[in-house]
Amino acid sequence: MKKRFTFILLIAFALLANMSLVSADxxxxxxxxxxPYAGETIxxxxxxxxxxxxxxxxxxxxxxxxxGINVEFETTSWxxxxxxxxxxxxxxxxxxxxxxxxxxIIYSYLAQDYLVNLTQFAADNxxxxxxxxxxxxxxxxxxxxxxxxxxxxGVPMEAFVKVYLYRKDLFEDADNMAAxxxxxxxxxxxxxxxxxxxxxAAFFTAYGESMDMDLWGTTVQASTGHPASTYxxxxxxxxxxxxxxxxxxxxxxxxxxxxGGSLDGDTAVEALSYWxxxxxxxxxxxxSSTWDEVASTFAAGRAAQGWxxxxxxAWIATDDSRSAVTGxxxxxxxxxxxxxxxxxxMGEGYIGYYDxxxxxxxxxxxxxxxxxxxxxxxxxxxxxxEWAAVGARITHTATFDDPLIAEQDAKVDGYYxxxxxxxxxxxxxxxxxxxxxxxxxxDPFIQRAILGELSPADALSQAAAAVDEELSRLGxxx
Amino acid sequence: MRNPRTGWLLLSPTLIILLxxxxxxxxxVLFVGFNQWNVFSADDGxxxxxxxxxxxxxxxxDFLHSVxxxxxxxxxxxxxxxxxxxxxxxxxxxxxxxxxxxxxxxxLPLMVAPIAVGAIWRLLVIPGFGPAPFFLxxxxxxxxxxxxxxxxxxxxxxxxxxxxxxxxxxxxMLAGLSAIxxxxxEQAKVDGANRLQVFWYVTLPFLQPVLLTTVFIRIxxxxxxxxxVWMLAGxxxxxxxxxxxxxxxxxxxxxxxYGSSISxxxxxxxIVLCWxxxxxxxxxxxxxxx
Numbered sequence: 001m002k003k004r005f006t007f008i009l010l011i012a013f014a015l016l017a018n019m020s021l022v023s024a025d026x027x028x029x030x031x032x033x034x035x036p037y038a039g040e041t042i043x044x045x046x047x048x049x050x051x052x053x054x055x056x057x058x059x060x061x062x063x064x065x066x067x068g069i070n071v072e073f074e075t076t077s078w079x080x081x082x083x084x085x086x087x088x089x090x091x092x093x094x095x096x097x098x099x100x101x102x103x104x105i106i107y108s109y110l111a112q113d114y115l116v117n118l119t120q121f122a123a124d125n126x127x128x129x130x131x132x133x134x135x136x137x138x139x140x141x142x143x144x145x146x147x148x149x150x151x152x153x154g155v156p157m158e159a160f161v162k163v164y165l166y167r168k169d170l171f172e173d174a175d176n177m178a179a180x181x182x183x184x185x186x187x188x189x190x191x192x193x194x195x196x197x198x199x200x201a202a203f204f205t206a207y208g209e210s211m212d213m214d215l216w217g218t219t220v221q222a223s224t225g226h227p228a229s230t231y232x233x234x235x236x237x238x239x240x241x242x243x244x245x246x247x248x249x250x251x252x253x254x255x256x257x258x259x260g261g262s263l264d265g266d267t268a269v270e271a272l273s274y275w276x277x278x279x280x281x282x283x284x285x286x287x288s289s290t291w292d293e294v295a296s297t298f299a300a301g302r303a304a305q306g307w308x309x310x311x312x313x314a315w316i317a318t319d320d321s322r323s324a325v326t327g328x329x330x331x332x333x334x335x336x337x338x339x340x341x342x343x344x345x346m347g348e349g350y351i352g353y354y355d356x357x358x359x360x361x362x363x364x365x366x367x368x369x370x371x372x373x374x375x376x377x378x379x380x381x382x383x384x385x386e387w388a389a390v391g392a393r394i395t396h397t398a399t400f401d402d403p404l405i406a407e408q409d410a411k412v413d414g415y416y417x418x419x420x421x422x423x424x425x426x427x428x429x430x431x432x433x434x435x436x437x438x439x440x441x442x443d444p445f446i447q448r449a450i451l452g453e454l455s456p457a458d459a460l461s462q463a464a465a466a467v468d469e470e471l472s473r474l475g476x477x478x
Numbered sequence: 479m480r481n482p483r484t485g486w487l488l489l490s491p492t493l494i495i496l497l498x499x500x501x502x503x504x505x506x507v508l509f510v511g512f513n514q515w516n517v518f519s520a521d522d523g524x525x526x527x528x529x530x531x532x533x534x535x536x537x538x539x540d541f542l543h544s545v546x547x548x549x550x551x552x553x554x555x556x557x558x559x560x561x562x563x564x565x566x567x568x569x570x571x572x573x574x575x576x577x578x579x580x581x582x583x584x585x586l587p588l589m590v591a592p593i594a595v596g597a598i599w600r601l602l603v604i605p606g607f608g609p610a611p612f613f614l615x616x617x618x619x620x621x622x623x624x625x626x627x628x629x630x631x632x633x634x635x636x637x638x639x640x641x642x643x644x645x646x647x648x649x650x651m652l653a654g655l656s657a658i659x660x661x662x663x664e665q666a667k668v669d670g671a672n673r674l675q676v677f678w679y680v681t682l683p684f685l686q687p688v689l690l691t692t693v694f695i696r697i698x699x700x701x702x703x704x705x706x707v708w709m710l711a712g713x714x715x716x717x718x719x720x721x722x723x724x725x726x727x728x729x730x731x732x733x734x735x736y737g738s739s740i741s742x743x744x745x746x747x748x749i750v751l752c753w754x755x756x757x758x759x760x761x762x763x764x765x766x767x768x
Contacts, residue, residue, distance in 0.1 A: 083730075225712025297606070433518060
């Protein structure tokens with residue numbers, strides 16, 4: 001017994017010694033590789049999101065401590081982030097050394113040759129290549145940031161899907177279950193189709209009213225002063241009805257049904273009509289809500305169910321200081337129309353938005369080498385799990401198996417498992433090199449439909465015509 | 479005899495800065511305004527397109543709508559600020575208890591950055607969370623949702639602007655009122671003029687230069703309003719003013735050519751508006767004197 005104990009002790013000691021040696025080696029490598037750049041400051045810009053804030057608050061400080069390279073990381077609003085990054089890259093001013101590249105804008109950036117080919121750049125600077133950074137360790141989400149040759153242009157820093165969240169405490173309440181069954185003739189449960197979603201929404205809105213509670217049936221990301229409403233319709237609601245690629249046929253260069261598009265087609269009109277009808281069951285802030293406010297609404301316990309970006313799932317489910325519904329958050333796939341899941345499984349469609357982004361180095365950067373070190377630092381396996389637990393984002397395949405994530409998965413009702421197993425049913429934005437330009441054209445029509453100034457059919461018909469006009473102006477039209 | 483060269487030498491740094499940062503960008507915008515230039519188009523270079531951008535904006539319903547909204551915003555905001563500012567300035571020419579404290583509190587909004595003003599008002603009026611919709615609903619059963627009702631968004635923007643800028647008008651009016659000599663006022667009273675006549679025939683003519691300058695500054699500010707309103711309502715229906723429309727065209731849409739042409743037309747409209755106002759006010763009074 002004593003021998004066995006001594007043996008175990010020796011093994012443990014050896015492991016600890018080995019770990020500390022490896023750790024010391026890693027420290028040495030970062031310090032040595034960064035020595036020529038110590039004291040330099042690299043600057044970046046991103047949207048203020050849970051994963052970005054973790055970068056700003058935690059990872060940047062760790063990197064500076066290891067390398068002596070300072071990281072000034074600006075987390076700002078979504079609109080400002082784009083403006084600042086694009087202006088800097090277009091004018092070649094070199095203010096930013098790394099920029100956030102949202103999945104949907106990568107095609108525009110690549111078309112303009114704004115970004116450094118990271119695979120090539122690392123190969124050209126072998127002395128800066130960190131051995132534990134491996135491009136093949138990323139999930140397939142990284143493919144969105146690669147060119148045809150498989151070279152990477154952005155280090156994925158967040159990836160998540162927009163899921164269906166619901167309040168377990170409300171859905172599993174015995175009185176609610178009985179009342180719902182008595183009224184609708186079937187059991188109260190998280191929605192699996194749009195009719196059920198509507199019944200749930202109507203039931204809980206009426207319940208909130210009868211109990212004089214601030215509770216409504218659903219979230220709706222329907223801001224009339226922000227593109228978030230267009231995004232919810234085109235990237236979440238539309239696909240779940242079978243409207244893909246924003247209804248734009250890139251080959252035909254048109255969004256109009258008459259010319260091969262589908263933005264004004266029956267499926268699109270049905271999807272928009274359904275989504276707008278949900279406003280009846282949404283809290284009053286819905287028409288002022290972007291993705292942030294939707295998450296806040298759900299976290300405040302003001303909605304029984306809703307479409308919520310996955311990056312918020314972890315804090316809503318676990319952070320008592322910010323959320324009133326911790327421990328009561330259920331996670332499911334968003335509801336879909338018949339045939340949509342099957343189409344997604346066959347690779348002929350998708351059920352919702354696989355969102356996320358990466359950090360890339362603009363050609364205009366004056367500190368490319370130091371920034372390459374930084375991007376490898378945030379792309380290495382050892383920082384992924386904690387980051388994923390805080391920001392509900394996973395970019396490394398191995399992170400799914402980390403014990404920390406397994407523990408967090410149970411608290412978030414299997415969100416991470418859903419992301420791993422059913423993530424392929426979702427898809428990123430279509431490969432448009434004119435993403436923001438066309439979305440800006442569609443925005444006013446969706447906003448006027450929300451306000452009731454246009455019917456869904458009129459809004460989409462006018463939007464499709466305006467999109468075609470803009471495509472033509474941009475040189476991508478018929 | 480003074481050497482004019484010395485004067486020009488002393489002026490040259492200012493002139494160079496003005497040329498570099500004032501005139502050169504204007505010339506650049508003028509040049510871009512006559513080109514088609516969108517960096518995300520298939521052909522991302524500048525293509526001279528003559529007056530196409532200007533022709534396009536005449537038929538651009540969104541632009542015309544934004545001009546209409548901006549005009550309504552400017553009329554109501556500036557009108558209210560001038561009236562309120564004058565009344566408050568008159569009040570401040572007299573002594574009353576707590577005058578110093580009132581003056582400080584009244585001037586405080588001026589010191590707040592427009593973006594912060596927008597943020598404060600957004601927190602006040604955001605549906606579901608803000609105190610204004612809550613109490614309006616609770617006390618008056620009034621549904622106040624700036625995201626759902628464009629008119630409410632516009633009026634909220636007007637009230638926010640009045641809250642922010644009335645102190646500026648008050649201060650300029652106060653300076654103007656303080657500079658009016660007492661003799662003409664006393665003379666008018668001796669001649670039997672009532673308070674309205676004193677105001678119309680004595681005070682107002684003396685205040686005219688201050689009033690004109692204040693109104694010009696406020697018109698220019700109102701037409702280029704972006705940050706406050708952006709924070710308040712994101713430039714949605716009801717608050718998509720010309721400045722915000724230009725921002726949207728130039729930045730998210732990256733349509734630099736068209737955005738430049740709209741900027742030029744907006745500048746032109748501002749100048750014309752100020753000129754018409756100048757003629758209307760100074761011309762009328764000149765006529766009266768004659």
